[in-house]
Amino acid sequence: MKYGKLISKLTKRSNNNGYVAVALVAGLAAGALLSILFAPESGEDTRRVIRDKAKGLGDNAKDKFNALRNKLSGNDFEDRFYDKQLFLDANASFAIFKYLRVFAEANNITNQPLRYYQGISSRTMQMEYYQLRLNAGFKFDNRSAQI
Structure with a gap:
């Protein structure tokens, strides 16, 4: 519409x-x-x-x-709607020192595509894939160092 x-x-x-x-x-x-x-x-x-x-x-x-x-x-042909989705992310961090942390995170663990339809669910209008993303590293917080 x-x-x-x-x-x-x-x-x-x-x-x-x-x-x-x-x-x-x-x-x-x-x-x-x-x-x-x-x-x-x-x-x-x-x-x-x-x-x-x-x-x-x-x-x-x-x-x-x-x-x-x-x-x-x-009419129904003009209606657009998203498919059901379940997003799952996780993250963790650990303080090594007062001002230094190690962290790890995982995004889109379920790796579900983003889909939306036109009119009915058998008419896929758009589908996008976003793969699992992993990230890890160190975080330095100089405010914690001054405390």
Whole structure:
């Protein structure tokens, strides 16, 4: 999905959500009141008609919301996601003197590739390999020497 394009479209729109919500509630209340006042049928029939109309409005709103969500979300082919991973690193150090340490570290011990997919896991979009990395040496800390 082209998120940059979507975000720029949404940020350019003015935020009138509060006004729209108030107008919607006021319109629904006025419509319900007028339908009760001018209903030619009995109370039970009027309640049934109102219930059916409300259900129809709810279904219509739900359909419009789902259509908008589908339009904004794109399709599965545009979705990208990472594969599961387990990273394991280790390090150790030993103080020889107050100011000198010997250390060793190992990174990416599991040596797993970094993979991400497009749409479904059978469509590999990118795969990167980073091999095991070992590092060892001495560390000198002159602050410890002054203590």
